[in-house]
Amino acid sequence: MKFAPLDPKIIPLIIKHAPKAGELIVKQAQKIEAVNKILQDLDLNPTQIPDDVDLVYVYALVEYGVFKPEAILNVLRKKRIKDNFWKAYTSNSPFQFLENTKDFLKEHQELERKILINRLDLSAELEEFGEVFISVAKRTASGKFKPYPDWDLDVFPKEFKALILEKTRLFCGREFVFEAFDKFLQTKPKGYFTVIGDAGMGKSAIASKYILERKVLCYFNIFAEGRNKPKQFLASIRQQLIKRYGLQNEENSDLPTLLQEASEELSEEEKLVIVVDALDEVDKEGDGNLLDLPQNLPDGVYFFLTRRLYSQENKRLTVSSDTPYDELDLRKGGNEISSREDVKEYIHLFLRMDKSEIKRWIQELLKKQDNGASGEVITLDQWRQEQDPPFSQIEFENLLAEKSQNNFMYLRYVLPDIATGKYKDLSLKGLPEGLxxxxxxxxxxxxxxxxxxxxxxxILFILVVRGDAVSSDMIADILYEDISPIEEILDQWIEYVTPKKVEEDRKEKTYYTIYHRSFLDFLTKRPKLDQNKNKKRFQDVINKIDIFLDIDF
Incomplete structure (x- = not known):
């Protein structure tokens, strides 16, 4: 298929909405507003996307292009690039598109020079554009865009890509965190920088946004998936360092060696940043630093860490006197005020959503088309206006932010609950207080x-005692029950447990984990699940858990 020529107005309109020089983290509301205005200026409906490949490319270019450097937009607007993109899309060959684009740039040295001047990671930009195109194509519900390709150029480790995209989909604010880390990078030759906050304060989203914007190396410790051990961390970071810096014969090297080798590949102004999320979820092996992080770092090497509040004995991060270390606590001083403003901006985003946007967001959140979002939804603004008496928008944002106690996780679940009618009989003041x-x-x-x-x-006792994934048939064996009623209960808990299907011995099994570590912590403190207070109820269960799951009590 050959594309029609691109409307010459598109790039100037996108550039018109470029951010101020040096601005990195763009406010989501600001981006949505800019995208809608550009589409309207092009006589395109922001919510009704035509079933047309040329126009889907235009929609994708606008959604991707707002706040992007002009250099990459001038590449993507070229007809040859568009034709190569569609060929790669229909043949599920994104790497061929990358190679074709590199060949194109070799023939157009001025465009290539501008890409280099802007220090753009071409793979990352083409991957992001492809992801946006697929997102727009899905909203047309047209068969001509199916099957959707696996548009993966290995910019991020595959195991973390979905998490990063999910965490940043409705990201708001947090500029004060990025500004603090940028200052650390500018004033320190190397070092560790740690963001501290309670569960739900957006630490993983902050990490994800930085990774997405700066295309840095990363690792996410995920207790519920058993992805939180030093060997796993080293294997992932080793692979990323080898790939990013072309290191040779380092397949068995330890972390200090890898960091030293990579630092020697850095240019004078270049910095190596590694983001590590959720140190509090790390499996604590030995007596050394968590994840065996080095006490000494080479010049130009920085770690951006996130963790929940810790006692001094659980810090488990000792650094040498010449390795700078700094912390930013989201709960303290001016940071708390900044967090409150970011929470209000997040609420403001939802107030502006129409019903179709709400429904699509809930479906993406739940990853399940028939779980609440398939029925009728109401907008947050409609719910606000139905309050008795109704609140002004500013009053509503302030009161809901106060209810959330600056907690994004609270809003992430309460807002869709409001949209699907779970709080239709409650006033704003009747919503839960905090997480x-x-x-x-x-x-x-x-x-x-x-x-x-x-x-x-x-069932819940088994999930809590186990901590990580346990299969429904194992739960059935422990309780001496049929699998069907067990899975029926677990399916009713879809908001609170995370199912994962795994093939074992040519049979598909479903494993379940508590959906978030903070909810697991909450459950462990419930008297009803305390084995010492409920010995008669849990004695048989404990005996069987000891046999089936090899857990000592």
Missing amino acids: QEYYITHWKRMGMDQDNKDINVK
């Missing part, structure tokens, strides 16, 4: 306060 009270509503919805739900209690 802990919200977890109490989880507890009640799971039937834990009902005396006739003994099997529910035992």
